[in-house]
Amino acid sequence: VNQEHEVIQIETASRRSDTAERAITLEELFKAPPGRPRPIRTVMTKGVAGIGKTLLTHKFTVDWAEDKAQQEVHYTFPLTFRELNVLRGRSFSLVGLVDHFFSGSKEAGICSFQDFLILFILDGLDECRLSLDFLSTQTLTDVSESTSVEVLLVNLIRGELLPSARLWITTEPAAANQIPPECVDMVTEVRGFTxxxxxxxxxxxxxxxxxxxxxxxxxxxxxxxxxxxxxxxxxxxxxxxxxxxxxxxxxxxxxxxxxxxxxxxxxxxxxxxxxxxxxxxxxxxxxxxxxxxxxxxxxxxxxxxxxxxxxxxxxxxxxxxxxxxxxxxxxxxxxxxxxxxxxxxxxxxxxxxxxxSLQEFLAALHVHQTFISSKVSLLEHKPQKKKTSKNLLHCGVEPDFNLLHQSAVDEALQSPNGHLDLFLRFLLGLSLPTNQRLLQGLLTQTGSDSQTIQRTVEYIKEKLGESLSTERSINLFHCLNELNDRSLLEEIQQSMRSGCLSRQRLSPAQWSALVFILLSSQEHLDVFDLKSFSPSEEAFVKLLPVIKAAKKADSCGLSERSCADLSSVLSSQSSSVKHLDLSNNDLQDSGVELLCEGLKSPHCKLDYLRLSSCDLSERSCAALSSVLRSQSSSVKHLDLSNNNLQDSGVKLLCEGLKSPHCKLDSLRSVGSHVPSILSCSSSPHFLSGCVNTDVGGASLASDLSSNSSSVRELDLSYNHPGDSAVKLLSQRLHTLR
Structure with missing residues (x-):
């Protein structure tokens, strides 16, 4: 289930720069990437409302008709779920459904679909009101057999009906999970304007x-x-x-x-x-x-x-x-x-x-006007109560907008998918006299005073002090902006300018404000250094959303307790971290073991990890070895210098280095300490100072000399690998120190 309003998704995407993603042309839409064993049959294209998905399908169809794209396709049938919804309860065969939308297809001689390469475009899955049951729908393979539209679509998407056809499905992100992942070969996204x-x-x-x-x-x-x-x-x-x-x-x-x-x-x-x-x-x-x-x-x-x-x-x-x-x-x-x-x-x-967004604006206008005229909060579905509380003040017979606004804030925060986020911004914005004057004649003015607005502002700040998701916090700051209040942000910005932020004791709301500011700053998202703010475990936990969005992160003052949170960040699909430096932190073996769970996630994008001087032993090597063996691991550069790995630890690492899935390119192990993910040195290293006898050196030489090893750079400074090992290593590695 998607947990973000579409506008928040856009904001998140604007911060993301994932090199694993690539722009594709319409001509490449069904082209299988190198190494893919089977062709691409079904493509799903996601994108928020108004971003251009339908326009893209129209352009594709025109390009195809003009022989500019997908010329190998014989027939393209563009369908929309808006039109398919109307056929609910009616029966068709696939041939009949096509002829219903594209009259004359039978006369054109395309009843036998198997003789042609056909593309079906199914536009607007988010607007589907048909019941698509992929678990219990009966199997259908005959294109001439009549059944319900729902059964036709499910079998077409599952590939049981006309498996030779291509499918292109468009949808808003929140509805994408209606299609089982195994039925989709490739997912693309329309990002909108740069x-x-x-x-x-x-x-x-x-x-x-x-x-x-x-x-x-x-x-x-x-x-x-x-x-x-x-x-x-x-x-x-x-x-x-x-x-x-x-x-x-x-x-x-x-x-x-x-x-x-x-x-x-x-x-x-x-x-x-x-x-x-x-x-x-x-x-x-x-x-x-x-x-x-x-x-x-x-x-x-x-x-x-x-x-x-x-x-x-x-x-x-x-x-x-x-x-x-x-x-x-x-x-x-x-x-x-x-x-x-x-x-x-x-x-x-x-x-x-x-x-x-226009629907959300007019919805807010309706709720605002109804509250003025009838004193009924449509969000609570009951008349305004006379009873007061410490947060709600009633002024005679006038409707109390604090009651409405606080109810709206609570409703929006409880929404599982953020569907009221933009509605809330509009509803609060309409309380300002300046906006009411703009709509004079349509909107009854309420005489909302500055005290009423300030009480709403204070309520939002109280909520920002609670444990909210990053998405909900971001929306509340946008709500404050609609109310023309930027005091919380200005407090933090002043502290950042004066350089005293690292010495301040921040309130929960101030931490939220700092996260919002940092997420808005490209500078801090390129390289995030915790030392610049507060080198502490508390700061690390509070600023996790920033670390998740950063490309490089440097953290200090951490212990093994931080590793569980960091592991969840690395395994998050929205994480952008590629370089992590955890050097000189008391992580210990137990912390690295927790960290490795995130490193093995298929969503982890980490490329460079520094764990120097983290009080690690051979126990960490076993966990890191399992990461190197993992098919989903992306780690290419590893620094374990100044940790007490011992020869036994190096042997464990070598098990990972021998794996055909190991992508490690450089390894440093000086002095036996463990590194993390942020600051990259000019060249990446791995085992400097961690191999104290020729036993470990021989293991390295044997395993790195195998054809399966990907290591190209090795730092064995302050180690004694032995002459025979050096000779073998020299033949295998490009750089040897």
Whole structure:
């Protein structure tokens, strides 16, 4: 189950630089990598809403039709789950299903699918409302046998029905686990715009160089906007708002938060409706009763369907929310850039918001307005209570927004997949008088005062002091930004500038603020050195999210207790650590054994490990040897210098060096101490000072001389391997000291 809201996933991906990943072209989509024994049949492409997955499938189909990509494919059949959902309860054969969508396929003579190489594109798995049961669905192999659409899809994806076909499935990350991993041969991801591509996008929209420069400069200074601009559609929303504001004669401050951007956007779309459809003037009152009623209906639909996790709406969904098809069609006709009716091959109408974030914004608007008008918190599904608590203050008959906001914070923190994270940012942002003025005429102003907002800020800071996941903490800092409060971050930034951070006793909330700042800094994520902050075990534990995101990490003041946490970091799929230096820490053998569990994980990306002077013995060598033998291990450079490994330890290491899976390129063992993963010396080494007799040297010589050994560099400084061993080693190694 995915534990992050899509926006947080984008933020995480923007920090990640994994050399194991590579960009691929559409032409390479089904090309098997070197060494793969069988061809790629099924590709899954993941990506957050609005990132361009569907557009990519359209481009692929056009390129294929124009003989620019996948020319070996005879027929391509692009299908969407939105359309397949409509067929729930009906029976088809695979041949019949294709003919239903692509009439004339039978007449074209393609009934016998086995005679052709066919590609099925299944777009939008996250929108699937069919029950795909991969465990108990009956097997089907005949393309002409009729059954339910669900059974057809399951057998097609499992490869039992038409195994010669290729499949391309697109999905948002949270829904990817609906398909068993064994049914997917390759996973790709659409990452959206890089920073240069963002600038290119804005430059293509306008020939006004000054305007483009102002927009780019503004986005760079607003982190939440900069992150969201990875999504092409958000770039469009942002550009629409900023270009309109910059061409206005009014000198207004450009929006810095998501709530401000979306408030401006909704107002702008209403102006377009007023001029285009109501035949009014841009100077007319912004919100007519009809427009306000439409927005209220859309807000109700947005919130109720967001609670159910639904992002596309059929007639039954509209009916549940008190909206009929005609009203929905009218809304999509006049607010075309907010709510739209999807084109479909059927009479069944399908509706959706132009982007998930717009649904979240209108949902927050609905909850805010409902609380003002009826004093009902839709998050609690009951009227506001009269009873007060130490955190909740009630002012006469006025609705207490602290009650609503604190309830919303709690709901968002309890969400297993973060689906309310962006909704929460918008809801809090709407409490600011500045944003309420932007929506004047649509939103009833509440007279929210600075004390109310400050109480919400303090509640969020209390929550930041609790044990939260990194993703939830990050979102709460973005919430504080929506409330125009950066005090916690400014405290830490001042301490960092003054150089006194390592001497301060930080509160839990301040630790969270430090993590947020460091995760936003590319400098610290290139090389993270714990000594710069606080060389202690407490600091190490608090800053684990930063260590996980860093490419190189240097830690000190640690003991064996830290190794379990570090092992979990290394085995995490989202870890970026490639170089780790744990030298001069009292890890002991028990700590290294814990560490090795993470090193054997298939997700571990560690390339260079330094364990010098870590009080290690032959016991650690047994654990490290098992790592070297592991097929998933990526360690190429190992420094165990200044540890008391003894000849017996070296013999154990040699068992790992002989393994065909061992990827070790250089080994240092001077003086018998163990190294870790961060700082790399100019050349990597392994056993310097750890081999005290010719017994260990002979073992090394024998094992490293075997054809299976990958070691190319060996440091045996301050050891006595013996003349015969040196001769053998000289023949095998490129560098010998």
């Amino acid at each position: 920073d240069p591509q963002k600038e290119e996008y804005f430059r293509r929209r306008s020939t006004d160089e000054e305007q483009v420069s102002r927009i780019m400069s503004h986005i760079r200074t607003c982190r939440s906007l900069h992150i969201m601009c990875h999504i092409p559609l958000f770039c469009w929303i942002t550009a629409t708002v900023l270009e309109d504001m910059l061409k206005s004669r009014e000198k207004r401050e450009l929006p810095k938060t998501l709530t401000q951007i979306y408030s401006h956007y909704v107002v702008l779309q209403n102006k377009v409706k007023m001029v285009k459809f109501d035949r009014g003037a841009a100077t007319d009152p912004h919100w007519s009763p009809q427009s306000r009623e439409m927005m209220e209906s859309l807000g109700k639909l947005a919130f109720e369907q967001l609670q159910k996790g639904k992002l596309i709406f059929y007639e039954s969904d509209l009916t549940e929310c008190g909206m009929d098809l005609r009203a929905a069609s009218v809304c999509s006709g006049v607010f075309t850039q907010v709510f739209r009716e999807e084109s479909s091959l059927y009479q069944d109408k399908v509706f959706t918001f132009t982007h998930l």
